[in-house]
Amino acid sequence: MFGRTVAVAGVSFSFESGQVVGFVGPNGAGKTTTMRIMATVEEQTSGDVLIDGVSVCDYPEVGRRCVGFVPDSLPGHGDISVHEYLDFFARAHRLDRSVRAEVLNAVEEFTGLTALREKTLKALSKGMKQRVSLARALIHDPGVLILDEPAAGLDPRARVELRELLLSLAGKGKAIFISSHILAELTEICSSVVILERGRVVTQGPIEQVLRATTQHRRFAVRLLQRPPHDEYERLVRALLQMPRVERVQVQPQEVHFEVAGDGSVACDILEQLMADGFRVLEFRQTRADLEDVFLRVTRGEVS
Numbered sequence: 001m002f003g004r005t006v007a008v009a010g011v012s013f014s015f016e017s018g019q020v021v022g023f024v025g026p027n028g029a030g031k032t033t034t035m036r037i038m039a040t041v042e043e044q045t046s047g048d049v050l051i052d053g054v055s056v057c058d059y060p061e062v063g064r065r066c067v068g069f070v071p072d073s074l075p076g077h078g079d080i081s082v083h084e085y086l087d088f089f090a091r092a093h094r095l096d097r098s099v100r101a102e103v104l105n106a107v108e109e110f111t112g113l114t115a116l117r118e119k120t121l122k123a124l125s126k127g128m129k130q131r132v133s134l135a136r137a138l139i140h141d142p143g144v145l146i147l148d149e150p151a152a153g154l155d156p157r158a159r160v161e162l163r164e165l166l167l168s169l170a171g172k173g174k175a176i177f178i179s180s181h182i183l184a185e186l187t188e189i190c191s192s193v194v195i196l197e198r199g200r201v202v203t204q205g206p207i208e209q210v211l212r213a214t215t216q217h218r219r220f221a222v223r224l225l226q227r228p229p230h231d232e233y234e235r236l237v238r239a240l241l242q243m244p245r246v247e248r249v250q251v252q253p254q255e256v257h258f259e260v261a262g263d264g265s266v267a268c269d270i271l272e273q274l275m276a277d278g279f280r281v282l283e284f285r286q287t288r289a290d291l292e293d294v295f296l297r298v299t300r301g302e303v304s
Helices: 031-038 060-066 082-092 097-110 126-138 156-171 183-189 207-214 230-241 264-276 291-298
Strands: 020-024 067-070 144-148 175-179 192-197 200-206 218-224 246-251 256-260 281-287
Touching: 020 031, 020 156, 020 183, 020 291, 031 067, 031 144, 031 175, 060 067, 067 126, 082 097, 082 126, 097 126, 126 144, 126 156, 144 156, 156 175, 156 183, 183 291, 192 207, 192 291, 200 207, 200 291, 207 291, 218 230, 218 264, 230 246, 230 256, 230 264, 256 264, 264 281
Parallel strands: 020 175, 020 192, 067 144, 144 175
Antiparallel strands: 192 200, 218 256, 218 281, 246 256
């Protein structure tokens, strides 16, 4: 609680080694508070966090050995070099001098920081600072990684590189718990998802199961042979909306998306009718729902 404001209430979920779990919710839903409690950065007013059956709330020193935390703020010590910054945290984790250099070299190599180890933090791009933040969280080889909006503000290449690093870590058996507003990317890497609103879990589970449970209709996309003029888009939308069992028609830059209540035969009838109406259909395909669809269906944008 923050004064009379209840930030998180009745939140319960679990995950295992090797899983990548997405933590999703509107701004103000309580995600950061939950993650900071899990990382022993903040104290809870009630409840508990267990790692391998041990309470990290009662024994925070155990939690700090087991958890690597990447907060939403980036390293701010401008005049220190990358290597000095990481070395400080290696000492804080009491790594023995005999292994410290080896650990730092391994972490810097894994996160792509070897060539930047002598650069000051203030000279780094946001993407490189995010790598430093991840390297810091990996120094003590934790079994659980908690990342709060690690891709915020990164360019597309940096996001892809971060995603590959996280998948590699999950492949090594680490449990990864990650919040992000870039929901399409979470769909690609997560095995499970927890969706929070107003400090409470509104849905959770394996991502395919959540997608099936919240998106009952089939989704399709249709693209015409040439980029049609605006009025042709309007004609296509009108034609789709007049067809039985078609719902939620949306115009995208290169195609039109829509949902169908029914089986594959209904989609075949729709395609046949579009061609009979004179539309030169270049592509007609079924598309997969993603976390953005689920998020919009199960949340209302309310905050605590």
